[in-house]
Amino acid sequence: MDILEILMTASFWTAAIRIASPLIFATLGELICERAGILNLGIEGIMVAGAFAGWMAVYSGLGLWPGVLVAFAVGMGFGLIHSILTVPFGLSQHVVGLGVTLLATSSTYYAYRLALPEVTSPPSITPFQPYEIPVLSDVPLIGPALFAQTPLTYLAFIMVAIVAIVLYRTPLGLAVRAAGENPQAVAAQGLSVAAIRMGAVMIGSGLMAVGGAFLTMSAFNSFFFEMVNGRGWICIALVVFGAWKPGKALLGAILFAAFDALQIRIQQTPLGAGIPYQIFLMMPYILSILALVVMSRRAEVPAALMVPFNKGER
Amino acid sequence: MMTDVPTPKHGMTRRRFMTTAAALALTAGFVWGTPQAMAAEPIKCAGIYTVPVEQQWVSRLHKAATAAAERGDVDYTYSENVSNTDYARVMREYAEDGYQLIIGEAFAVEQEAREVAAEYPEIAFLLGSSFKEDGALPNFAVFDNYIQDASYLTGIIAGSMTQTGNVGLIGGFPIPEVNRLMHAFMAGVRETRPDASFQVSFIGSWFDPPAAKETAFAMIENGADMLYAERFGVSDAAVEKGVLAIGNVIDTQAQYPDTVVASAIWNFEPTLNMAISQVRSGTFEAADYGIYSYMKEGGAELAPLGTFKGKVPQEAIDLVEARTGEIMSGAFTVEINDEEPKSQ
Numbered sequence: 001m002d003i004l005e006i007l008m009t010a011s012f013w014t015a016a017i018r019i020a021s022p023l024i025f026a027t028l029g030e031l032i033c034e035r036a037g038i039l040n041l042g043i044e045g046i047m048v049a050g051a052f053a054g055w056m057a058v059y060s061g062l063g064l065w066p067g068v069l070v071a072f073a074v075g076m077g078f079g080l081i082h083s084i085l086t087v088p089f090g091l092s093q094h095v096v097g098l099g100v101t102l103l104a105t106s107s108t109y110y111a112y113r114l115a116l117p118e119v120t121s122p123p124s125i126t127p128f129q130p131y132e133i134p135v136l137s138d139v140p141l142i143g144p145a146l147f148a149q150t151p152l153t154y155l156a157f158i159m160v161a162i163v164a165i166v167l168y169r170t171p172l173g174l175a176v177r178a179a180g181e182n183p184q185a186v187a188a189q190g191l192s193v194a195a196i197r198m199g200a201v202m203i204g205s206g207l208m209a210v211g212g213a214f215l216t217m218s219a220f221n222s223f224f225f226e227m228v229n230g231r232g233w234i235c236i237a238l239v240v241f242g243a244w245k246p247g248k249a250l251l252g253a254i255l256f257a258a259f260d261a262l263q264i265r266i267q268q269t270p271l272g273a274g275i276p277y278q279i280f281l282m283m284p285y286i287l288s289i290l291a292l293v294v295m296s297r298r299a300e301v302p303a304a305l306m307v308p309f310n311k312g313e314r
Numbered sequence: 315m316m317t318d319v320p321t322p323k324h325g326m327t328r329r330r331f332m333t334t335a336a337a338l339a340l341t342a343g344f345v346w347g348t349p350q351a352m353a354a355e356p357i358k359c360a361g362i363y364t365v366p367v368e369q370q371w372v373s374r375l376h377k378a379a380t381a382a383a384e385r386g387d388v389d390y391t392y393s394e395n396v397s398n399t400d401y402a403r404v405m406r407e408y409a410e411d412g413y414q415l416i417i418g419e420a421f422a423v424e425q426e427a428r429e430v431a432a433e434y435p436e437i438a439f440l441l442g443s444s445f446k447e448d449g450a451l452p453n454f455a456v457f458d459n460y461i462q463d464a465s466y467l468t469g470i471i472a473g474s475m476t477q478t479g480n481v482g483l484i485g486g487f488p489i490p491e492v493n494r495l496m497h498a499f500m501a502g503v504r505e506t507r508p509d510a511s512f513q514v515s516f517i518g519s520w521f522d523p524p525a526a527k528e529t530a531f532a533m534i535e536n537g538a539d540m541l542y543a544e545r546f547g548v549s550d551a552a553v554e555k556g557v558l559a560i561g562n563v564i565d566t567q568a569q570y571p572d573t574v575v576a577s578a579i580w581n582f583e584p585t586l587n588m589a590i591s592q593v594r595s596g597t598f599e600a601a602d603y604g605i606y607s608y609m610k611e612g613g614a615e616l617a618p619l620g621t622f623k624g625k626v627p628q629e630a631i632d633l634v635e636a637r638t639g640e641i642m643s644g645a646f647t648v649e650i651n652d653e654e655p656k657s658q
Contacts (some may be wrong), residue, residue: 009535011535019528074462109395112366122368193584219524220523221551222523222526224522224523224546225366227522260528261528264532265535265536266658268513268657277516277518280518281518
C-alpha cells in the first residue's frame, strides 16, 4: 500500500476521527478558557482525572452517560481550583496551570490506589460501542469515518457546533469573548469579569475531562495511569493552530489525528521499513508544528489572554 | 490523655509533652524489639517501581515478593509509580531505613542506581537492567526477563494458527528485553510457518493502550491475523476484529478467552528466591540473575492452552513438547538477539 492508497481507505479515516475525538473535546475546553483570557495548563492533569473519574464511575455501577457527567463534574472541580487561583487571586497562569496538572495527576493516582488497592491487572468496563447511523454510514469513505463511531465521538462534533454557536451567536458568548479581549469593557457593562472567566475555566475544564474520559470509556476500556500521554499539550497547540476558532480547531484536531493514523500505516509499507520508527512517531508533531507556523501567522490572539483583571484598576 | 500526666506548676507545653511521649514510645520499642531480633528475622526487602504494580513486567516482581513475604522470608514493602528522576532518592531512603535487599528496575537510571549502590555497600541491590553486572560494584546484581524460551514456544503455536502468515508485533520501545522476546517469537513462528511475514511497530510509550490498539487495527487492516501483544490494548483490537493474539509476560487468556491462544509467562520467583538465600547467607554478589528467568530454572513457562486446548494443530503441540524437552535438557537453546526487530 502506498500513501495514496492508504488515504483512500475508509478505515484510515475512521481511525483518524477516532484518534481525533479526545483531542476535539479537550481542544474545545482549552479554547473556551483562552477565549475568556485564561491559559489553562491544567489540561493534561484534568484529562487524567477525567479519564479516571468517568471510568471509575462506570466501574462502580453507574451507566456510561452518567459516567461522562461525573468526568465533566470532576473536571469542573479542578477548573474551580484553577480559576480561584488565577482569577480573583490573579496568580501566574503558567504556574497555576502546571500546579493543577501535577495536583490532578497525583490525586488521581491516589484515588485510584484507594479505590483499587489490590488488583493484578486493571479491571475493565464495557465501553461505548460504535453506533452506525442508518443511511449516512453507507456513504463511501466518509460514511464509516463519520457515521460509524461511538456516541462520544458524535458528542464531540455536536460540542463543536454548540461552542461555536454560543461563542458567536449569544450574549453569553460575546461576554466570554469580551472578557478575553477587553475585560474593562465587560466591567463597564456591569458584568462580572471574574464570574465569566471562572465559569469559562470550569466549563472548559469539564470538557477537557470528558476528552480524557473518551480514552477510558470509548477508545479503551480500562484506566492506565499514564495513558493521556501528552495529548493535553497537543490540544494547547491545536488551539493556536485553530486561531482560537472552534471550527478551525476541529480541523486541526482531525489533521493531527490523520497524521497519526497515517504514520502507523506507513510504518508497514516498503517505504517505511527502512526508516527508524522514531521518525514516524515524530511525524504528526513535526507536521503540526509546520502547519502551526503557517496557520497561526494571521491568528488573532485574545488581547487579554494571561492578563489578570483587577476590578477598578487602571 | 493529659489527665494522666501531672501538670507542673509552670505548665507543660504541648510540644514538651509530645517529645516526652515520643521518647517513651521509642524506649518501649527498644524493649519490645529485642526478643524479636532473637528469632530468625525475615529480610527487609523493598521494591521500587517506576510504574504501578499492575504493569506486566513489574507485576511479576510484586507477585514474587508478595509470595516471599507470605512465606515469612522477607518483610516486603514497595513504592510504585516512582518517577525516574526520583528513583535515586527513593533508593537512598530505603537504604537509610535499613532495608537489606532492594529490588526494582534500573532501565532508565542505570548510572544513578549504580552510584547509589556504591554508597551503600552493605545493602544488596537486585535491579532489572539492560547492562551486565560490574565486579567493582559487588552489591549490585542485575536481572531481566529472559523468557525467550517461552516466547519461542508461543511462536511455534502462533505460526500454526495463522491463516494469512502475516503476523503483527507491537511493542513499547525497542529495548533489549522487548527485542529478544520478539526475535524468539518470530523464530518460533518460522518453525511452523517458514514463509511468515512480520509487521513490527513500536508505539513509543509503555502505557498508551489506545495507541497500541490503533496500531493493531492498522496491522489487521494490512493483513495480520495473529498479533504478538507486548502491550495492553493489542488483544482488545484482536477481539474487536476477530483475530488471534499471543500474550507476553503475563497470562491474559482469562480476559480474552477467545483471542489469546498462548502466553509466555515470566516467573520472577527463582530470581528473587536465589537473591534472598544469598542475602541470608551473606554471599550476595555482583551477578547476572538473568539466567534464573530461563525455562530451565523455572523462570519462564508456556501458559496452559486453556480455552484453545484442542484447537491448536497436533503437529505444533508435538513440536512444542519436543522443543520443551530439548530446552530443559540443554540440547536446544533459543537464540538471544537484542537487536531492534524490523518488519520483514
